[in-house]
Amino acid sequence: MAGQSQHHxxxxxxxxxxxxxxxxxxxxxxxxxxxxxGALNTVIALAIAGVKATLVILYFMxxxxxxxxxxxxxxxxxxxxxxxxxxxxxxxxxRPPGQSHAPAAVAAPHxx
Amino acid sequence: xxxxxxxxxxQFDDLEQQQESAGLGMWLFLxxxxxxxxxxxxxxxxYRVWYPDAFAAGSHELSINLxxxxxxxxxxxxLTMAMAVHAAQMGKRKQIILFLVLTLVxxxxxxxxxxxxxxxxxxxxxLIQAExxxxxxxxxxxxxxxxxxxxxxxxxxxxxxxxxxxxxGMHAVHMIIGAGLLAWLIWAAYxxxxxxEYYTPVEMIGLYWHFVDIVWxxxxxxxxxxxxxx
Numbered sequence: 062m063a064g065q066s067q068h069h070x071x072x073x074x075x076x077x078x079x080x081x082x083x084x085x086x087x088x089x090x091x092x093x094x095x096x097x098x099g100a101l102n103t104v105i106a107l108a109i110a111g112v113k114a115t116l117v118i119l120y121f122m123x124x125x126x127x128x129x130x131x132x133x134x135x136x137x138x139x140x141x142x143x144x145x146x147x148x149x150x151x152x153x154x155x156r157p158p159g160q161s162h163a164p165a166a167v168a169a170p171h172x173x
Numbered sequence: 174x175x176x177x178x179x180x181x182x183x184q185f186d187d188l189e190q191q192q193e194s195a196g197l198g199m200w201l202f203l204x205x206x207x208x209x210x211x212x213x214x215x216x217x218x219x220y221r222v223w224y225p226d227a228f229a230a231g232s233h234e235l236s237i238n239l240x241x242x243x244x245x246x247x248x249x250x251x252l253t254m255a256m257a258v259h260a261a262q263m264g265k266r267k268q269i270i271l272f273l274v275l276t277l278v279x280x281x282x283x284x285x286x287x288x289x290x291x292x293x294x295x296x297x298x299x300l301i302q303a304e305x306x307x308x309x310x311x312x313x314x315x316x317x318x319x320x321x322x323x324x325x326x327x328x329x330x331x332x333x334x335x336x337x338x339x340x341x342g343m344h345a346v347h348m349i350i351g352a353g354l355l356a357w358l359i360w361a362a363y364x365x366x367x368x369x370e371y372y373t374p375v376e377m378i379g380l381y382w383h384f385v386d387i388v389w390x391x392x393x394x395x396x397x398x399x400x401x402x403x
Contacts, residue, residue: 070262070387072256073381080252087244087393091237094398102402106394115385121255121383123376128193131200138204149215150222 063142069126079120180371192373194310199377203384206347210388213343217336217395223328229400230315230322231333234307236290238395242390243286250279251386258379261362261372267377269362276382277355280348292336309335321400337396343394347385355379 069155090109098105119125153161185191221228253275260268260278286337292301306314317323358378361367367375 073256073259076252076255076259080248082249083248084245087241087248088293090284090394090398091241094237094401097214097402098186106398107391110391110394113390116389117251117383117387121251122380131196134197134200134204138200138207138334141204145208147213150218153219154222160282 069118069123071123074122079116082116083113124135180368180373188370192376195248195346195373195377203380206384208318210340210343213336213340214391214395215256217340218337220329220332221395221399224326224332225399226322227325227329228333230325231320231330231337232397232399233322234294234305234315235337235397236293237355237397237401238274239290240393245281246279246283246286246391248278248388250283251383253279254379254382258372258376260374261367262300262369264369266362266365267366269367269372271353272361273359273362276283277352277359280355284345284348284352285375287341291338296338307334308338340392340396344385346386347388349355349386351378351382354381367380 086109091108092138093102093105093109107136181188185194186191253272257269257272257276260272282365288297288301291297293304295303295306295312306312309331313327313331313334316328317325355378361374393399
């Protein structure tokens with residue numbers, strides 16, 4: 062039947078392959094941190110972390126073998142996290158650094 | 174007629190529906206956890222972009238060896254947790270217990286390393302000798318001879334450490350809760366509570382444990398690996 066995650070038994074060698082991939086990803090992340098790739102350093106770190114998280118979600122958490130409703134929940138979580146970070150960033154990064162609110166002169170009401 | 178009480182609660186049609194409901198409930202909870210940690214990550218993002226030198230200087234104070242070691246420990250613990258669920262699906266009671274105990278031990282190793290890390294920064298005065306006083310507050314003290322971090326404002330470095338302690342601290346709280354859940358799970362497995370037909374608690378606590386691992390997978394590069402080159 063579709064969506065029976067509890068009866069799908071993941072082969073052990075897939076678990077071992079994911080484990081190895083996670084360790085390799087960690088090693089690459091640490092290696093890359095010691096080399097100057099400029100702005101790419103952050104991109105590399107987040108990309109590798111994203112791949113590792115995806116592997117954990119799909120295989121260790123069995124989402125790959127789960128029904129579409131579970132996929133919807135996982136997708137919703139990622140979507141709302143994306144909204145949180147994107148809207149917060151677009152707010153703060155449209156201001157000068159360090160300025161978390163409008164200057165007092167702007168916030169004061171107009172004189173009658 | 175079997176004397177063992179059914180694991181099926183009366184409001185469910187069958188065990189499959191019961192397990193799926195549990196899974197949806199746990200995932201919904203994990204979504205709230207994503208938003209909880211997400212708020213901390215969003216705050217971190219703003220201040221890291223605003224004060225990159227201070228964040229690099231703060232990150233440089235952390236032990237990359239301990240951080241990388243702990244990352245490996247948690248990844249290993251996710252493997253042993255997945256093996257525990259696998260053993261539960263196969264009905265192998267002794268293996269369930271073995272892998273749950275391994276997961277718990279690895280979790281405790283992680284927490285032990287965190288105690289060492291925090292201690293070195295002055296979190297446990299009188300108990301652990303502080304090498305640097307990096308706990309935000311009156312006692313916070315940051316100075317560096319490293320030319321690449323001379324521009325870092327100590328106030329902003331203190332901000333980095335506020336995020337460091339808040340994020341790794343909340344993560345550690347989640348690990349401690351997970352350790353408690355694992356201890357209960359080990360006892361329940363020992364008491365023959367699980368079978369291939371019913372192992373839902375093992376799988377649900379496994380989901381929680383993997384989530385806590387994923388949080389660390391992002392925490393490690395963002396907190397420990399800044400300013401390591403150049």
